[in-house]
Amino acid sequence: MTDYLITGAQLPEGSITDLLLADGRIAATGADAADMAGARAGAQVHRIDAHGLVALPGLVDLHTHLREPGREDAETVASGTRAAAVGGYTCVHAMANTTPVADTAGVVEQVWRLGEDAGWAQVRPVGAVTVGLAGEQLAELGAMASSAARVRVFSDDGLCVHDPVLMRRALEYVKAFDGVVAQHAQEPRLTAGALMHEGIVSAELGLTGWPAVAEEAIIARDVLLAEHVGSRVHICHLSTAGSVDIVRWAKARGIQVTAEVTPHHLMLTDEAIRGYDPQFKVNPPLRTAEDVQAVRDGLEDGTIDIVATDHAPHPSEDKDCEFAAAAMGMTGLETALSVVTEAMVADDSRDFGWQDLARTMSATPARIGRVTGQGRPLAAGEPAHLTLVDPSARWTVDPAGLRTASENTPFAARELPARVMATFYRGVATVLDGQPQDGSTR
Amino acid sequence: MRHLLSAADLSREEAITILDTAATMAATQSRAIKKLPALRGLTVVNLFFEDSTRTRISFEAAAKRLSADVINFAAKGSSVSKGESLKDTAQTLQAMGADAVVIRHSASGAPHRLATSGWIDAPVVNAGDGMHQHPTQALLDAFTMRRHLMPEAGTGAGLDGKRVVIVGDVLHSRVARSNVDLLHTLGAEVTLVAPPTLLPIGASTWPCRISYDLDTTIAEQAPDAIMMLRVQRERMSSAGGGFFPSAAEYSRRYGLDAARFEALPGHALIMHPGPMNRGLEISARAADSDRSTIVEQVGNGVAVRMAVLYLVLAGNEGTPS
Numbered sequence: 001m002t003d004y005l006i007t008g009a010q011l012p013e014g015s016i017t018d019l020l021l022a023d024g025r026i027a028a029t030g031a032d033a034a035d036m037a038g039a040r041a042g043a044q045v046h047r048i049d050a051h052g053l054v055a056l057p058g059l060v061d062l063h064t065h066l067r068e069p070g071r072e073d074a075e076t077v078a079s080g081t082r083a084a085a086v087g088g089y090t091c092v093h094a095m096a097n098t099t100p101v102a103d104t105a106g107v108v109e110q111v112w113r114l115g116e117d118a119g120w121a122q123v124r125p126v127g128a129v130t131v132g133l134a135g136e137q138l139a140e141l142g143a144m145a146s147s148a149a150r151v152r153v154f155s156d157d158g159l160c161v162h163d164p165v166l167m168r169r170a171l172e173y174v175k176a177f178d179g180v181v182a183q184h185a186q187e188p189r190l191t192a193g194a195l196m197h198e199g200i201v202s203a204e205l206g207l208t209g210w211p212a213v214a215e216e217a218i219i220a221r222d223v224l225l226a227e228h229v230g231s232r233v234h235i236c237h238l239s240t241a242g243s244v245d246i247v248r249w250a251k252a253r254g255i256q257v258t259a260e261v262t263p264h265h266l267m268l269t270d271e272a273i274r275g276y277d278p279q280f281k282v283n284p285p286l287r288t289a290e291d292v293q294a295v296r297d298g299l300e301d302g303t304i305d306i307v308a309t310d311h312a313p314h315p316s317e318d319k320d321c322e323f324a325a326a327a328m329g330m331t332g333l334e335t336a337l338s339v340v341t342e343a344m345v346a347d348d349s350r351d352f353g354w355q356d357l358a359r360t361m362s363a364t365p366a367r368i369g370r371v372t373g374q375g376r377p378l379a380a381g382e383p384a385h386l387t388l389v390d391p392s393a394r395w396t397v398d399p400a401g402l403r404t405a406s407e408n409t410p411f412a413a414r415e416l417p418a419r420v421m422a423t424f425y426r427g428v429a430t431v432l433d434g435q436p437q438d439g440s441t442r
Numbered sequence: 443m444r445h446l447l448s449a450a451d452l453s454r455e456e457a458i459t460i461l462d463t464a465a466t467m468a469a470t471q472s473r474a475i476k477k478l479p480a481l482r483g484l485t486v487v488n489l490f491f492e493d494s495t496r497t498r499i500s501f502e503a504a505a506k507r508l509s510a511d512v513i514n515f516a517a518k519g520s521s522v523s524k525g526e527s528l529k530d531t532a533q534t535l536q537a538m539g540a541d542a543v544v545i546r547h548s549a550s551g552a553p554h555r556l557a558t559s560g561w562i563d564a565p566v567v568n569a570g571d572g573m574h575q576h577p578t579q580a581l582l583d584a585f586t587m588r589r590h591l592m593p594e595a596g597t598g599a600g601l602d603g604k605r606v607v608i609v610g611d612v613l614h615s616r617v618a619r620s621n622v623d624l625l626h627t628l629g630a631e632v633t634l635v636a637p638p639t640l641l642p643i644g645a646s647t648w649p650c651r652i653s654y655d656l657d658t659t660i661a662e663q664a665p666d667a668i669m670m671l672r673v674q675r676e677r678m679s680s681a682g683g684g685f686f687p688s689a690a691e692y693s694r695r696y697g698l699d700a701a702r703f704e705a706l707p708g709h710a711l712i713m714h715p716g717p718m719n720r721g722l723e724i725s726a727r728a729a730d731s732d733r734s735t736i737v738e739q740v741g742n743g744v745a746v747r748m749a750v751l752y753l754v755l756a757g758n759e760g761t762p763s
Binding site for chain 2: 195198199200201202203204205206207208209211275276317320321322323324325
């Protein structure tokens, strides 16, 4: 196994150090790294000059759609985790809305095993809350938790657990194995037929609106349920200013709530839909400029805990059509770090640096998902999951050049800052010089 | 004019050019031989994904009066019902030699996608898309108003200072959206009157007034024209959205009954895009009065659509005499 001696990397808090990766761990840092590299008899050392690069703990995504089993034409576990590695991720949580639905120990073990075999990143399956995502009967949450996949996050994502009694039962039940219910907050009656955010733009375009209150009402209900039963609840892809306010209130009250925002909700507004381009169709929908400012503020002040991609690949036939007929969702694994850099790190008026990015895109998502060994500090003895980023790079997004199996990105032809130069998973380079290390070279 | 997708896209100059061209077209329709050779050899495809016999026949008549060949494509019973996409259908029609595509679709934005996605090269005319736009309807409404309200103005006139009240289901109405945009462009003052449940959340930013009270609006605005929108009875039920409690309540509060008809200024036009629900949004007395332009609007539709087809297909060669 190759050792890697990374020299001159900037850690998230700003200090410069060397890092030696050996036997799947960070064997040494600082001056010890080069000494130990020289002392390891028989080891092949690959030296990487990382001056000017930022070293981050490997990114952890709490919200990825890998589509396998069932829609391998859109993405497979292998293609999705390869894209994840290119985006700097060493761990992804695979959502349950596959075909069949990941609502049994068998399916979650299958997804986990496919991830282990592919070797690009750790795959943590998310288990469905209800059988078949039907919202009627709890799935066997305990069986999934005690399976080889060790599921800790449960979600009907794509659909809301809208029955309050069922939601209460799920919140109570997962306490037995320290699980968390990740809620897709969408009141279904208020969003029937909805195609985009309800507001000025939807009124002009004649597209049925998805009102902000449909998200906020469910979040308000669920934080109160979580308080009542003393459980953890996680809010998926929070998108409105009102939602930020509710989560802020809940946290101040001591409720165990965590929340995520997607990169696209940090960057884009509903104005993008004026051309009826289905690449901008997503659930929850792109909101207003005021909402974008509110979610940025919420991420900065810690109300929103993490950034999660909601990577949602779709084949071209599901997007190259009229807006109403198009599937909802956009890919995000390969653009997330750059988009967050532009929206948050590069904004000098904000108090949000690389440490905050490491916290919100690695450490905290790992903690919420109860993933041991991920999101750890870059210190001697820790597992060697890390990402090297060139903060000065700028690149133009070419959908055809992305590694995900689908091309539905809203950032096509857009220039973005920061580029992942290398990713290490279990001490193995999955990406070097910005290129995935396929086959025998990895 | 490359396409006609939305009334909001039209400048005042472009809108007046269409109305003036339509006036020229209308004049030819009183001749013994109504047919003009302007589009001879060109093929217009009526691509109707949604039923609308009136609009399709109007476009068909307009194209034929200009000597174009017409292909009518209805989605029902076609490959669309077998799962073919809009993109594939459009490209098939292009391969068959369509020079212009008139599209009607239940999805808002479908004409925009057709025109801007690179699927076809032909000009696209929006014949109504979802809840979004129906620009030729707005043009024929404006044409009708200009004829009656500005009879001396002649070509080049807008509708400056004219007060128009539009009443009813604005939320689901492409006619209302198109009319607000076009009438504002032409200088008219528009007031929308509807129950709050039938007004879109963002309508307050539109270039018009908003009112929930029809009687007050008639009294204060003294409109030059009042346009009643069709109300779908199923909107009452909870399955249809429960937008208002009952037909009777809607009619009492928003119907153009005899009393409201009497309260209008003597010259005010009574308009409706059709088909009407007599007794619900409009009384027979108003619909059948000599101030009603409802039947005339249909006839003017042919002239306006002739003008639009002419301008997108041959417009650079000047207006025909």
